[in-house]
Amino acid sequence: MNKLLHYTIFFCALLSVLSCKKQADLILVKTIENTSIKQQSISVSSNVLNEILLKLKKDSLSFKLKNKDSVLAFYELRNGKAAWEAIQNRNALYTAISTADKQGLNPSDYNLNKIKEIITSDPFSTKNNAAIDILFTDTSLSYSYHLANGRFNPKKLYNDWKLDANVFKFNSILSNSLNEKSLDKSFQKFTPQHTIYKQLLKQLPASKALVSSDSLRTITEHGSKIRPNKSSTRIINIRKRLNELGFLQDSLITQSKVLDTLLQQSVRDFQTSKKIKTDAIIGIGTIDALNESYQDQYNSILANLERWRWFPRYLGENYILVNISDYKLKYITKNDTTQYTIIVGKTARKTPVFSSQISHLDFNPKWFIPPTIKKEDIIPAATKDIDYLRKKNISVFHKEKRMILDSINWNSSAPLSYRYVQGAGDSNALGRVKIIFPNKFSVYLHDTPSKSLFNKNYRARSSGCVRVQNVFSLAADILNFSNDKITNLVDHKLTKRIHVTKDIKVHLFYWSVVFNNKSEPIFLNDVYKLDKELAKKLAN
Template sequence: MGQMEPDTGMTTDLASACPAEYQRFAASAVDGVRVQEYYRRQGDQLQWQDVARRNLLRSLLEDLQYDGLEPQEYLHGLQQAGTAPVVPYCTDAGISHDYLLALHHLQHGRLVQAGVEPYWVEAAAALRQPLPVVDLALQTAGDLARSFAQARPAQLLYAQLREQLRDGTWLQQDDWIVVAAGKSLKPGIRDARVVDLRLRLQQGGVLPVDQPDADSADPYLYDERLETAVKAFQADHYLEDDGIVGPATLTELNVSPRQRLMQVRVNLERLRWLEKYLEPNLLIVDIAGARLLYVENGQVAWRTRTQVGTVGRQTPLLKSRITHLTMNPTWTVPPTIFRKDKLPAIRKDIGYLERSRMQVLNGQGQVLDPYSVDWSAPGNIMLRQAAGPGNALGRVAIRFANPFSVYLHDTPSQHLFGRATRTVSSGCVRVEGVFSLLDLLAADDSTRQRIEQLLDSGETRQVNLARLTPVLLAYWTVEVDVDGRLRFRADSYGLDQRVAEALERGG
């Protein structure tokens, strides 16, 4: 069937009139049915006959580079149209498809999250549903710029990262110098690699190049000015700021500008996914940053440090609701920890059980004499640590539904909160200042008083919460500080690479 003249409107079925375009639409997140609906709800009138309107759309699509998206993906129809004053039916439909697809990607992400970085979500947990893309486009039909603005995530960090891509010229610079591997570089030593270290920090803007160089007399000396710059670099990358260039610091130094640019793109994509999980009142565990944020009315009302899962025992990504507390909890050792940690210790010294205040139980929950167990092949047994001083969960556990048996809890290992890197737990989240969090979770003073009384009793008791607080365990690896500087975290769980590879494949 031939193409219709623009002034007759789109009364013909899109699939039969434009089979090539319809097939292209079917391979994307916005199919031909939605494109047809877009026209039908506007009286089947063509939409892109005005050259000025097309030029505005082109500008807005090219601006998607600052969202970490590839503008070329959305310019197919506009490139076909060029500057022609009259645009054929099928080309007009192609432009509409590309426009709707761009809005869809801003709302939901370029990638399908479930196939790349899935979150477990409790059935009753609320998820925000964005306005359907056709509705959004029609609602803002007279203002294309507003349609893009409304499709974007409302999070402050998203806007900050967009501005970093727009203004951060250092992200587009050539690769900087690589500091070779070797022994740790420490203040006061002399090493040929110090020359490259100094240049690398100057390239990154951490070490000014316009100050007199103390190294002019000895370029191989790791001097005080260089030590100050290394510590600043470490702080910006959430490393121990000890001034020692060991393996972790060296790894971050040698991440190229291109890799950093991709890291920003990856986190913009994550923030598009996270938009649907956010609520005005929410508890967020920032896994990569090892911190907890308590959000009220969309603002962070309280924050604290956490200890999260190791690389081998990662804290899972999920959304749930906090339902109850366990005061003075006992701790039943999870099977993996029993097998990998506790069993070797018991085999070495059975007195470990008594010192750790642990009982041995069979599959029916009956207490066993530890000397009656064949520890070389213990079979179906469990370990349970008594409540009280030294219990791995401290004095309280904060519970929420999930299939991973993880929760938030107190800890006797308070000294670990002082570390810059706090991936030290077996998957659960240890919370610094946990009793301040209990005050926030309790709905009223009577609940707070009951919690305090049960804590003081020393007995193991459950407290059901009247107000179920949403909890989100999420992962992102880029921040923007109060001075507007990008700060990069180590991708401890290796999740950035998976997202980056999918983005580079185009999904």
């Protein structure tokens, strides 16, 4: 019954959206067709255009541009000639920006009202065609930049994201497309072509249509944890919500207030789908996930579209792709894709987002303990119990001199200036293999002695590095070594470095929406709580 209600709500909402959209499209078509001159051209005085460009150089224009330097470079490329004399090109730009929401962008960011006014007026009656030419160029560059690299620079939003902008010859591509009257093709070049980006775009209107039905979902209030076989009045709503989400059969929607065996299994299945702790205990995290709205899901799609625009267009011939939110690593080559389970940084020590290239692997590595862990973990533990360092096989160095542990004044500031090194061995936090790719965050892929944590559903548990299950297999693939050769390197117990001769890129990224084999969206646990804030920025 509840699934039927869900689909009924969805189709009604979607029909409403499509109806409004058809009307808007009809108005747009009429607007363009009614010019009856869309194949004609408008004459723009080169003298007037260059006078305006001169004012632009001197910052003496009466209106502001978003891309002053790029606009000047664009007209320099065209030897001062106008770009938007063809009405067909003007209409094409209006069509693109008025439907920017189909890309998860905001049409109002692109001078929509001004351009609509220009499009719907008689182009031959205006004396401002030179200024209009510049306005259209500025707008098209903004839209191009946003398609290519997103509206926001991730390095300015997050201290632990380092992604370089995708490089295109924007002015050249735009100028050529205008000459050929194929503006839409230039925008297509700037748009991500990855399958998941296209799936997100396809899902966007359906997700937006569902937002209006948010008020019909069952909400569960927060409260104390509900443990297996315990009772709570909130269980009744939890049953209803699990049924709405497809995790509980209609026959199990009862007035029972007990978290019984069958309901426990439904809760576990739901927790597993969200990659939150799978224990059938209903706490804050589970309630938040149950209460997730269609607006939340729509926000996640918008946020993920923006992140895909940030992402490099070329990933490499051979590359490792880490999805932090999914706790998965994929090693992708021309002929094969291998997937590994991973553990990522906890919320207080997030795994950073960046791209690099593998340089070498260390077998039986030492661990040179980074500053944050030294300050927040190692020194406090040593202050409480000096034997902690001995048990963990951690040595302390001042410059190149190894310190006698009992001689260190742990209550002074001196220990902060020392280096801490954990020797190779079974207790080493990096395990037996470390995969290095240069980066400013001191982050790498590695083995771990705490292998039981891979069995957990919630795996944001590291201090920032990425722990890889079955990492020996990954090492063998990277080096083209046999499993026996890897085993021999590990069993030898000596620290050994092996450089990687082929190019293998590493991309650490964050997607909270993925798709299954049926192209159905899976809304993962937004482990670092980034989606809502980014969607809010995109809406403003």
